[in-house]
Amino acid sequence: MIIKSSDRGxxxxxxxxxxxxxxxxxxxxxxxxxxxxxxGAIMASWAARCALAQAxxxxxxxxxxxxxxxxxxxxxxxxxxxxxxxxxxxxxxxxYEFGTGKSDPARYAPAMKTTPWTVEVExxxxxxxxxxxxxxxxxxxxxxxxxxxxxxxxxxxxxxWVGYSLSxxxxxxxxxxxxxxxxxxxxxxxxxxxxxATRVLPWxxxxxxxxxxxxxxxxxxxxxxxxxxxxxxxxxxxRVVIPWKYGYKSAKSLVKIRFTERQPxxxxxxxxxxxxxxxxxxxxxxxxPRWSQASERRIGxxxxxxxxxxxxxxxxxEAQVGQLYVGMDLEKYY
Amino acid sequence: MGATRLLVHPVAxxxxxxxxxxxxxxxxxxxxxxxxxxxxxxxxxxxxxIWALRFLCLALAVTPLRVLAGLPAIARFRRMFGLFxxxxxVLHALSYxxxxxxxxxxxxxxxxxxxxxxxxxxxxxxxxxxLAATSFNRAIRALGASRWQALHRAxxxxxxxxxxxxxxxxAGKNDHAEVMVYAAIVAALLGWRGLRSIGRxxxxxxxxxxx
Numbered sequence: 001m002i003i004k005s006s007d008r009g010x011x012x013x014x015x016x017x018x019x020x021x022x023x024x025x026x027x028x029x030x031x032x033x034x035x036x037x038x039x040g041a042i043m044a045s046w047a048a049r050c051a052l053a054q055a056x057x058x059x060x061x062x063x064x065x066x067x068x069x070x071x072x073x074x075x076x077x078x079x080x081x082x083x084x085x086x087x088x089x090x091x092x093x094x095x096y097e098f099g100t101g102k103s104d105p106a107r108y109a110p111a112m113k114t115t116p117w118t119v120e121v122e123x124x125x126x127x128x129x130x131x132x133x134x135x136x137x138x139x140x141x142x143x144x145x146x147x148x149x150x151x152x153x154x155x156x157x158x159x160x161w162v163g164y165s166l167s168x169x170x171x172x173x174x175x176x177x178x179x180x181x182x183x184x185x186x187x188x189x190x191x192x193x194x195x196x197a198t199r200v201l202p203w204x205x206x207x208x209x210x211x212x213x214x215x216x217x218x219x220x221x222x223x224x225x226x227x228x229x230x231x232x233x234x235x236x237x238x239r240v241v242i243p244w245k246y247g248y249k250s251a252k253s254l255v256k257i258r259f260t261e262r263q264p265x266x267x268x269x270x271x272x273x274x275x276x277x278x279x280x281x282x283x284x285x286x287x288x289p290r291w292s293q294a295s296e297r298r299i300g301x302x303x304x305x306x307x308x309x310x311x312x313x314x315x316x317x318e319a320q321v322g323q324l325y326v327g328m329d330l331e332k333y334y
Numbered sequence: 335m336g337a338t339r340l341l342v343h344p345v346a347x348x349x350x351x352x353x354x355x356x357x358x359x360x361x362x363x364x365x366x367x368x369x370x371x372x373x374x375x376x377x378x379x380x381x382x383x384i385w386a387l388r389f390l391c392l393a394l395a396v397t398p399l400r401v402l403a404g405l406p407a408i409a410r411f412r413r414m415f416g417l418f419x420x421x422x423x424v425l426h427a428l429s430y431x432x433x434x435x436x437x438x439x440x441x442x443x444x445x446x447x448x449x450x451x452x453x454x455x456x457x458x459x460x461x462x463x464x465l466a467a468t469s470f471n472r473a474i475r476a477l478g479a480s481r482w483q484a485l486h487r488a489x490x491x492x493x494x495x496x497x498x499x500x501x502x503x504x505a506g507k508n509d510h511a512e513v514m515v516y517a518a519i520v521a522a523l524l525g526w527r528g529l530r531s532i533g534r535x536x537x538x539x540x541x542x543x544x545x
Binding site for chain 2: 085087088091092100102103155198200201271272275287288289290291292297299300304305307308
């Protein structure tokens with residue numbers, strides 16, 4: 001039985017926000033009529049796409065090697081919101097090493113070589129190690145987790161990731177008493193990443209978390225999505241996913257995880273600190289000078305003429321992570 | 335002389351009118367046929383904005399081209415480029431108000447106050463309105479040529495604001511390459527006018543800068 005709660009994405013403060021079933025069902029009816037050509041040829045093709053897009057969400061697209069995971073039991077990890085189309089997730093995203101356009105990652109990332117791959121774990125840990133990807137894959141039990149992803153640019157997706165909590169790796173390497181931050185260093189391969197020649201960002205791209213944030217069970221080391229290994233443009237072969245933070249915090253294609261005593265510099269924060277805070281927590285009340293953070297457009301779901309949906313505090317994960325920031329001024333530590 | 339004959343051909347203006355509508359047709363068909371990626375609202379806002387800037391550059395390029403290429407006939411297209419710049423600016427503003435703000439006046443006003451680059455864009459839009467409104471022949475006669483010209487020099491300010499708007503928008507991503515191309519074009523077009531007026535205001539001929 002599915003118990004509907006805010007853990008599963010059912011946040012309806014007012015019952016009036018819930019679409020009546022009859023109205024919801026009319027939508028498909030309308031799409032069917034329009035797809036039949038009642039609104040002219042061009043509208044029909046558009047409606048046909050929507051009418052067809054009713055296939056079960058999150059099904060493996062059959063493009064890459066399968067990487068199944070069992071349903072996660074972590075609190076908040078299994079929203080039952082509609083999963084974003086695989087096509088949209090893999091063709092519209094930011095991965096600046098491949099270019100600043102949203103379609104650049106899909107175009108250029110296939111050239112990135114992901115085998116062999118190693119991740120170095122170093123710094124303030126008792127057991128520093130150089131992990132081969134194969135060993136990392138075996139380190140924890142693969143779980144599927146369906147997370148909301150909110151980009152700082154004002155759009156969002158729902159993605160089924162495959163991986164395990166980063167805390168499993170952290171416990172394995174035993175951080176020393178002075179370790180307070182975890183830094184993520186990502187791949188910088190000039191042969192396959194054309195934008196490394198530009199100075200849009202300091203390369204390699206780095207990100208970081210406070211150790212307690214990294215230990216939160218929602219912080220995930222992901223190896224796959226949609227039941228398959230990660231496509232290159234989404235951060236293959238291994239990345240972090242931190243669902244309550246803006247997307248730029250979730251570093252892709254990791255090559256190094258470093259434990260430090262002092263807060264490490266992070267890439268976006270270095271180029272534009274007033275816009276990209278170290279924390280990067282999703283917060284509808286703290287605006288970015290370029291994008292309003294009060295609302296968001298769910299990719300592939302909120303139509304052109306639909307009103308944007310309200311952005312939730314900590315991207316809807318307040319119950320799971322709110323205690324990490326008790327007593328902090330979130331206007332100052334954004 | 336072949337170029338002039340082509341420029342004054344009776345079909346030239348209607349043909350150019352159709353050409354100026356092509357970007358709009360391209361953008362709209364892309365959205366309707368679902369060929370613009372999964373975020374059509376962002377695409378509409380951005381493409382209408384960049385086309386507005388391109389037409390602004392074209393309008394500003396008419397006079398330098400007329401003088402430098404010795405093609406007086408080209409001046410007859412200036413108004414059309416200017417008005418198309420306005421049309422694309424209106425579409426840009428409408429897309430923003432509709433797709434980004436859901437046509438909620440309160441949200442738009444708050445947004446203008448909160449995001450400086452939106453304020454700059456709105457200011458440029460407001461400055462363009464009187465220019466578009468006085469673009470027809472009777473308005474030129476009513477204002478008198480010199481007053482009309484003085485008013486329409488506001489377009490230089492609009493061009494500067496448009497570049498600032500674009501720069502500020504991209505600054506958030508530290509991505510200035512495309513902005514710099516347009517900034518260089520606008521700087522060249524306005525710089526040429528500046529040098530020319532300095533030359534004209536002197537009692538002696540301007541020194542030849544190439545010697």
